[in-house]
Structures are given as C-alpha cells and as structure tokens.
Amino acid sequence: MFKIVDRKEMADGSIIMNQIEAPRIVAKAKPGQFVILKANETGERVPLTISDLDAEKGTIEVIYMVVGKSTAMFKALDVGDAYQDVIGPLGKPTDIEKLGHVVCVGGGTGIAVLFPITRGFKNAGNQVTSIIGARTKDLLILEDKMKGVSDKLRVCTDDGSYGTKGFVTDALKDVLENSRVDLVVAIGPVPMMKFVSALTREYDVRTLVSLNPIMIDGTGMCGCCRVTVGDETKFACVDGPEFDGHLVDFDGLIQRLRAYEEQEKEAYDNYCATMGNQ
Amino acid sequence: MAEKSTKKEKTPRQPMPEQAPEARRRNFEEVPLGYSAETAMTEAQRCLQCKNPACVKGCPVSVDIRSFVGLVAEGKFSDAIHKIWEKNSLPAVCGRVCPQEIQCEGECVLGKKGEPLAIGNLERFVADYERTQGSGELPPKAEPTGKKVAVVGSGPSGLTVAGDLLLKGHEVTLFEAFHKTGGVLVYGIPEFRLPKDIVASEIASLEKQGMKIDCDAVVGKTVTLDEIFEDGFDAVYIGVGAGLPRFLDIPGENLINIYSANEYLTRANLMKGYRFPEYDTPIAMGKNVVVLGAGNVAMDSARTAMRLGADSVRIVYRRSRDEMPARAAEIHHAEEEGIEMYLLTNPLRFDGDEKGRVTRMECIQMELGEPDESGRRRPVPIEGAEFTMDCDLVVVAVGAGANPVLTQSDPEIALTRRGYIIADEETGKTTKPGVWAGGDIVTGQATVILAMGAGRSAADSIHKYLTWGW
Ligand SMILES: Cc1cc2nc3c(=O)[nH]c(=O)nc-3n(C[C@H](O)[C@H](O)[C@H](O)COP(=O)(O)OP(=O)(O)OC[C@H]3O[C@@H](n4cnc5c(N)ncnc54)[C@H](O)[C@@H]3O)c2cc1C
Ligand SMILES: Cc1cc2nc3c(=O)[nH]c(=O)nc-3n(C[C@H](O)[C@H](O)[C@H](O)COP(=O)(O)OP(=O)(O)OC[C@H]3O[C@@H](n4cnc5c(N)ncnc54)[C@H](O)[C@@H]3O)c2cc1C
Ligand code: SF4
Ligand code: FES
Numbered sequence: 091m092f093k094i095v096d097r098k099e100m101a102d103g104s105i106i107m108n109q110i111e112a113p114r115i116v117a118k119a120k121p122g123q124f125v126i127l128k129a130n131e132t133g134e135r136v137p138l139t140i141s142d143l144d145a146e147k148g149t150i151e152v153i154y155m156v157v158g159k160s161t162a163m164f165k166a167l168d169v170g171d172a173y174q175d176v177i178g179p180l181g182k183p184t185d186i187e188k189l190g191h192v193v194c195v196g197g198g199t200g201i202a203v204l205f206p207i208t209r210g211f212k213n214a215g216n217q218v219t220s221i222i223g224a225r226t227k228d229l230l231i232l233e234d235k236m237k238g239v240s241d242k243l244r245v246c247t248d249d250g251s252y253g254t255k256g257f258v259t260d261a262l263k264d265v266l267e268n269s270r271v272d273l274v275v276a277i278g279p280v281p282m283m284k285f286v287s288a289l290t291r292e293y294d295v296r297t298l299v300s301l302n303p304i305m306i307d308g309t310g311m312c313g314c315c316r317v318t319v320g321d322e323t324k325f326a327c328v329d330g331p332e333f334d335g336h337l338v339d340f341d342g343l344i345q346r347l348r349a350y351e352e353q354e355k356e357a358y359d360n361y362c363a364t365m366g367n368q
Numbered sequence: 369m370a371e372k373s374t375k376k377e378k379t380p381r382q383p384m385p386e387q388a389p390e391a392r393r394r395n396f397e398e399v400p401l402g403y404s405a406e407t408a409m410t411e412a413q414r415c416l417q418c419k420n421p422a423c424v425k426g427c428p429v430s431v432d433i434r435s436f437v438g439l440v441a442e443g444k445f446s447d448a449i450h451k452i453w454e455k456n457s458l459p460a461v462c463g464r465v466c467p468q469e470i471q472c473e474g475e476c477v478l479g480k481k482g483e484p485l486a487i488g489n490l491e492r493f494v495a496d497y498e499r500t501q502g503s504g505e506l507p508p509k510a511e512p513t514g515k516k517v518a519v520v521g522s523g524p525s526g527l528t529v530a531g532d533l534l535l536k537g538h539e540v541t542l543f544e545a546f547h548k549t550g551g552v553l554v555y556g557i558p559e560f561r562l563p564k565d566i567v568a569s570e571i572a573s574l575e576k577q578g579m580k581i582d583c584d585a586v587v588g589k590t591v592t593l594d595e596i597f598e599d600g601f602d603a604v605y606i607g608v609g610a611g612l613p614r615f616l617d618i619p620g621e622n623l624i625n626i627y628s629a630n631e632y633l634t635r636a637n638l639m640k641g642y643r644f645p646e647y648d649t650p651i652a653m654g655k656n657v658v659v660l661g662a663g664n665v666a667m668d669s670a671r672t673a674m675r676l677g678a679d680s681v682r683i684v685y686r687r688s689r690d691e692m693p694a695r696a697a698e699i700h701h702a703e704e705e706g707i708e709m710y711l712l713t714n715p716l717r718f719d720g721d722e723k724g725r726v727t728r729m730e731c732i733q734m735e736l737g738e739p740d741e742s743g744r745r746r747p748v749p750i751e752g753a754e755f756t757m758d759c760d761l762v763v764v765a766v767g768a769g770a771n772p773v774l775t776q777s778d779p780e781i782a783l784t785r786r787g788y789i790i791a792d793e794e795t796g797k798t799t800k801p802g803v804w805a806g807g808d809i810v811t812g813q814a815t816v817i818l819a820m821g822a823g824r825s826a827a828d829s830i831h832k833y834l835t836w837g838w
Contacts, residue, residue: 118591132646135649159648160648307546309589312630312634313627313630314631316622318622328772342724345724346624349625357645
C-alpha cells in the first residue's frame with residue numbers, strides 16, 4: 091500500500107495533487123519519468139508523471155486532471171488513504187544537458203509534467219524561457235513553481251483572463267522570432283503539442299514532446315502504448331514517453347486515445363450515478 | 369500375465385468430462401471438469417507398470433509416472449501427490465497445460481496399439497484431490513540456513529526455484545513487476561483453461577512456507593540487481609519470461625482494435641476486462657474477430673473472443689495444420705467451440721474507418737513449398753490469390769521476444785544476439801556471479817514444464833553455491 095501524505099485541489103477541484111509515500115521510487119526517479127497507479131483490486135492501471143519528489147520524506151508527487159472514472163476515484167482518496175499499487179519509475183528520463191537556450195512550453199496539466207524537466211534544464215545551466223497556458227485563469231497551475239525555475243516566464247490564457255490573451259504557440263512564435271533557441275520542450279494536450287511541433291519545424295528547432303497513449307503494464311509487455319514516430323512503431327512506455335515532435339504522428343495518437351470512448355463514458359456515468367446516490 | 373494385460377487393454381481410455389461446447393463458448397468457467405476418484409482409478413489401472421517406463425523419458429522433469437499412477441490405481445492419492453512433488457511442484461498447473469501428447473503420453477507404450485494412458489488427467493486429478501480434500505500437509509522444510517535468495521519474476525520458473533529453495537531452508541523473496549504474481553499463468557492463460565484460484569493456492573502454500581512477495585517491483589527500474597545484493601541477498605534467480613510482443617510490421621497495424629495477444633489476454637485475464645464495468649479496465653468486444661497465429665496463445669485469444677460474444681472467430685495461420693504449434697487439446701476445443709481455421713493464409717494489410725478502427729484485413733492464400741531451415745515446408749504465396757476478410761477486432765499472436773527492461777540495466781549479464789540471457793544449460797548460471805536465469809528469458813517462449821525444469825536445476829545449483837560457495 092502506498093499512503094497519501096498530502097493532497098491539494100487546484101483549478102476549481104478539476105486538478106488534484108497527491109504526495110504519496112514511495113521511498114523506493116524516490117530513490118530512482120528522474121525528470122520525465124512516470125508511475126502507474128492502481129487504486130484498488132478492481133481498478134485500472136493509470137499512468138501519471140512524477141511531477142516532483144521529496145527525498146527526505148520519501149514521497150513522490152503526482153498532479154492529475156479528473157477526466158474519467160479512474161481519476162474520479164483517485165480524487166475521492168484522502169490524506170491517510172492509500173493506493174493499492176504504485177509502480178515505477180517507468181519510461182526513459184529526459185535527456186538533460188547544457189544546450190544554451192531552452193524553451194519549455196506547457197499547457198493545462200502538462201505543466202505538472204513539464205515542471206521537473208524545466209528544473210532539470212535550469213540546474214544544468216541552461217537559459218530557460220517558459221511559456222505556460224490554460225483556457226482561463228482559474229485553470230492555470232504551478233505558476234510560482236515554474237517561475238522559480240525559469241529565467242523568464244510567460245503566461246497565456248485563451249480568454250485573456252490572465253497573462254497575455256492567446257495560445258502558447260503565439261508566445262512561442264514571438265520567442266522564436268526574437269532569440270536563438272536550442273531546444274523546445276512542449277507538454278500538454280495532444281493538439282497543443284502538434285501545433286507547437288508544426289511551428290518549430292518552420293524554425294528548424296529541435297522539439298521534445300511527451301506522449302500519453304493508453305497504457306497497461308508500462309514495461310513494454312503489451313504494445314498498447316504504440317505510437318508512430320517517423321517510419322517506426324515505438325512503445326511510449328519504454329522508448330519514451332518523450333519523442334522528437336517533428337516525427338510524431340499526432341493524429342494517430344489522438345485516434346488511439348479514443349479507442350475506448352464508449353466504455354469510458356459508461357464507466358464514468360455509472361460511477362457518478364453511484365456516487366450521486368450515496 | 370498375458371491374461372492380465374488383455375483385460376487391461378479392454379478398458380478404454382477414460383474420457384474427460386467437459387462442459388458442452390455450446391454452453392462453454394460463452395462462459396469463462398473451466399472446460400474440463402476433472403475425473404472422479406473412481407474414474408481416476410479405472411484409468412490408472414490401465415497402466416502396464418512397465419519395467420522400463422517410456423513415459424518417464426518423455427517427461428522433461430522425469431516425474432516418476434509409473435509409481436504415481438500405481439498409487440492412484442490403489443486409491444492412495446496422498447502418496448501419489450508426494451511422489452509427483454518429488455519432481456514437479458505445480459502438478460495442478462502442469463496437468464492442465466502441458467503438451468502431454470508430445471511428452472509422456474506421446475511415449476506411453478499403450479499408445480502404440482491404442483490410446484495412451486491419460487497421464488495429464490491423472491496428474492490433474494491427484495493435484496486437485498490434494499488441494500480440495502487432501503491433508504494440506506506441506507513437505508518438510510530443512511533447518512534455516514540464514515541465506516537469502518531473490519527470485520525475479522513469479523512465473524512457473526520463479527515459483528519452482530522459490531519452492532525448492534524454501535524447502536532447503538533458505539529465505540526467499542519473490543520480486544514481481546506486475547501487481548499480481550503468477551506470470552503467464554495469471555496474465556496469459558485464461559480462466560477457462562487454468563482457473564486463477566489454483567495458481568493462487570499454489571502461491572499461498574509457498575507463502576505458508578515463508579516466501580515473501582514483493583509486487584510492483586520492476587527489477588532494472590525500481591531496484592537493480594546490484595541493489596538487491598546490497599540489501600543482503602546472497603543469490604538471484606532471473607525468470608522474467610519472454611514478454612515482448614511481436615507484431616507483423618504490415619500497413620495499418622496500429623489501427624484501433626488491433627491488439628497484441630499479450631495486451632488482449634492481459635486486459636481479459638489480469639485486469640479482468642471480461643467483467644467490465646465491475647472491473648475498470650475495458651476490452652474491445654469484437655463481433656468479427658481474426659486471430660493471427662496458431663500456437664496456444666492464439667487459441668487462448670480466439671476462445672476468449674468467442675466468450676466475449678463474437679459472432680465469428682477466425683484463426684489465420686500461414687502454414688498448414690500439421691505445423692500448428694498449439695496443444696492438440698486446445699485446437700480440438702477451439703474447433704468444437706466454432707472457431708474457424710484459415711490455414712495457409714498470410715495477412716498483408718489492414719484497413720480502417722474514419723475513426724481509425726480496423727474494418728478489414730487483406731490476405732493472400734499460400735501453398736507449401738520447399739522445406740526451410742526449421743525443416744518445415746515453407747509457405748509461399750499463390751500469385752493473384754489475394755482476398756479480404758471483414759473484421760472489427762484483430763489479435764496478433766505471432767510470438768514474443770525478450771523484454772530488455774531488466775537485461776539492459778545490468779551490463780554484466782551477457783545476452784544472445786536476440787536479447788535472451790546466456791545461462792549454463794545444466795546449472796542456469798549467468799555471466800554475472802551470484803546470478804542464475806531460466807525459463808522463457810533463456811530459451812525464448814517455450815512451455816511451463818521447461819521453465820519449471822530450468823528452475824529446478826538452477827535451484828540445485830544455487831543450493832550448492834549457498835552451501836559450499838560454488
Ligand atoms: C506516460 C503518461 C503520463 C501521464 N501523466 C499524466 C499526468 O501527469 N497528469 C494527468 O492528468 N494525466 C496524465 N496522463 C494521462 C492519464 O493517464 C489519463 O488522463 C488517465 O488515464 C485517465 O483515466 P480516467 O479513467 O480517469 O479517464 P478515462 O475514462 O480513461 O478517459 C477519459 C478521457 O481521458 C482521455 N484519456 C484516457 N486515457 C488517457 C491518457 N492516457 N492520456 C490522455 N488522455 C487520456 C480519454 O480519451 C477520455 O477522453 C499521463 C498518461 C501517460 C501515458
Ligand atoms: C497465452 C499463453 C498460453 C500458453 N499456454 C501454454 C500451455 O498451454 N502449455 C505450456 O506448457 N505453455 C504455455 N505457454 C507458455 C508458458 O506459459 C511459458 O513458457 C511459461 O510461463 C514461462 O515461464 P517463466 O517463468 O519463464 O516466465 P513467465 O511465466 O513469463 O513469468 C515471468 C514473470 O516475470 C515478470 N517480470 C518480467 N520482467 C520483470 C522485471 N523486470 N522485474 C520483475 N518481474 C518481471 C513478469 O511480469 C512475469 O510475471 C503459454 C503462454 C502464453 C502467453
Ligand atoms: S509408458 Fe504408459 S503404460 Fe508404461 S508405465 Fe508409463 S504410463 Fe504406464
Ligand atoms: S504500456 Fe504495455 S507496452 Fe507500453
């Protein structure tokens with residue numbers, strides 16, 4: 091059992107942070123890696139990125155958006171409750187090195203995934219410009235933490251309720267126009283990563299994206315997480331989750347993410363109905 | 369003597385009672401129902417008690433078949449289980465999944481003129497009798513040695529090593545990457561062929577003997593082999609199986625509802641997708657299902673799809689019936705359940721709809737040509753013989769390879785070109801001191817009994833090493 095020792099609600103309760111006791115994972119985790127969590131005996135295996143850790147307390151942090159039954163069940167877990175299983179760290183760590191100017195672009199919950207990577211690039215001696223965005227002010231997360239690990243931080247909201255009005259790609263274009271950029275790291279909803287990659291291709295700037303296909307084992311045993319990168323099929327859980335954004339077939343990924351939409355809806359509706367009746 | 373043997377030949381091989389095909393093709397309960405004590409004794413009495421029993425030579429772990437069968441014939445079921453345990457610690461599993469027709473039963477002299485003795489059915493009977501009505505008496509354990517052994521992977525190979533070393537007085541901890549133990553016995557082989565409570569009860573009895581279980585431990589990621597040694601373990605056995613799924617590498621293979629057999633069976637068995645939404649993990653319910661391949665894995669996938677409500681399930685295999693690698697019993701069961709065989713048929717590409725879901729497979733008819741390096745006649749395409757099959761679910765069951773997660777984390781472990789661990793054939797020793805390996809990660813995907821056999825030899829070698837230091 092893996093105990094939750096701290097918990098926070100963000101973005102009007104649509105995004106949840108958990109700190110979970112997992113000393114063995116803490117000892118190994120590097121930026122860019124993820125864990126798989128299972129709430130109970132009948133639960134799904136859900137991949138979430140390690141967004142931070144506390145070596146002294148032996149805890150990892152995950153931040154997730156409530157989008158379906160499994161994440162809704164996670165949301166119902168309180169401090170003191172426990173996940174039945176937490177498995178990791180999985181996936182390849184981000185290849186962090188000193189490159190010069192790195193631009194980190196995050197959207198929605200992707201900012202949580204982006205944070206440890208941004209900190210890694212900053213600590214490696216890079217000049218870091220971060221661009222984070224959300225639909226609206228209340229949904230923006232981790233602004234302070236991102237500020238703490240960036241030389242410059244730009245904030246955008248789609249509706250202009252905070253920061254600059256517009257998409258992260260607008261702010262990124264501005265940076266690309268006005269400075270030399272050695273690497274862009276873009277993490278967020280798949281369409282956002284697709285647009286960022288299309289933009290950076292025009293400027294010929296290497297771009298890393300972090301992919302989130304549906305997974306089962308997370309250790310390369312099922313092929314459920316396969317994505318097309320260039321001409322090759324890759325397993326995101328072991329070959330990734332980070333890939334060259336200029337080579338990823340984002341449309342294929344978007345389709346595969348919808349593989350179970352009917353069942354997901356059924357499970358979520360059932361769950362909400364049961365919770366409603368209690 | 370002559371009189372006695374003619375009398376015996378008259379008793380036919382006792383059939384295994386089974387669920388009727390029409391009923392079982394839609395449920396997940398076990399297909400064979402098991403012998404009664406009476407039937408088991410009748411069957412066992414057919415044995416000729418050969419002086420030089422051929423059956424034993426056919427058994428990869430040399431179970432003393434003649435003796436255990438003799439004990440069954442006399443109704444001494446407890447003695448029979450102890451006789452089997454001398455060589456095989458998972459008889460309830462082996463009785464159900466071993467390919468007896470090419471092992472013990474394939475050699476049995478009764479088979480020369482008539483039907484061989486039903487050794488598998490008897491083994492299964494004895495193990496089930498012990499589990500449900502036996503004394504529950506565990507084999508005696510040696511004095512504690514104070515030595516600690518880590519077993520990585522909880523499939524049949526790892527479980528055998530664990531069982532043997534516990535009895536010899538060593539402390540054993542089982543490290544397993546999944547949230548549940550059992551390896552392929554749990555995530556791969558379906559409930560209707562190997563009920564999961566049987567595997568659970570085998571593991572529970574190892575726990576009673578003191579085995580510790582460490583699930584959610586992906587060795588190579590969560591902990592490394594060196595860290596296991598730093599934690600005070602004296603030896604490590606690696607039995608991580610061959611879990612890397614192979615695909616065909618043909619166009620359209622990443623469409624939705626094309627699964628590797630590993631994914632399909634893991635969703636169904638380990639995650640209990642067949643009980644969705646009671647269990648949260650979904651699985652596609654295909655109406656027109658195509659399964660590529662003809663081994664046990666393919667049969668299990670096809671029969672699972674049938675049980676999940678398919679209207680039609682087709683096995684597509686590029687060679688002919690004679691080359692199908694599955695156990696004879698599984699092919700027979702599959703056909704009884706209405707699964708069709710498209711032999712000498714090779715898939716070429718998949719097409720999908722606007723949502724990216726598979727709708728069609730194009731294939732080509734093959735014919736047998738010259739023998740290839742494996743001695744089997746090589747299938748060659750017949751020119752112009754392309755045709756298409758409509759399908760909404762495809763399961764690719766064309767084999768598996770070595771998963772590199774553990775092996776690539778430790779450069780001291782030497783690998784073959786294809787990524788399998790190089791281990792001494794007799795002892796299971798790897799190139800890293802204090803580390804043994806066996807089962808599918810050494811041989812490539814093979815059988816439960818071979819994985820267990822490798823475990824047994826390695827356990828002997830580990831015991832020697834812990835006792836004398838080599
Ligand atoms: C390596 C990896 C790291 C991830 N890290 C995070 C993270 O740090 N924070 C976070 O909030 N989410 C993360 N995800 C996504 C997260 O796993 C899914 O949101 C979660 O599985 C949804 O489960 P559910 O049952 O609540 O929703 P479901 O009912 O399964 O799905 C509801 C909706 O979410 C979409 N969805 C389902 N699975 C995924 C998925 N794997 N990725 C994206 N959308 C999905 C569906 O298409 C559907 O629209 C990560 C995914 C991967 C593969
Ligand atoms: C669907 C299917 C049906 C089959 N049917 C039959 C049959 O009827 N008869 C027969 O004889 N054989 C059958 N086989 C083959 C047989 O199951 C295997 O040969 C046998 O299970 C191999 O045993 P093993 O102990 O080597 O590995 P496995 O049973 O594969 O177990 C390996 C275990 O190691 C774990 N593991 C992997 N990597 C790590 C890691 N890094 N750290 C920790 N743990 C790890 C895995 O999760 C798994 O639990 C079948 C196989 C499949 C897939
Ligand atoms: S070969 Fe057949 S008849 Fe002879 S001992 Fe073995 S099981 Fe009995
Ligand atoms: S999740 Fe199974 S191979 Fe990646």
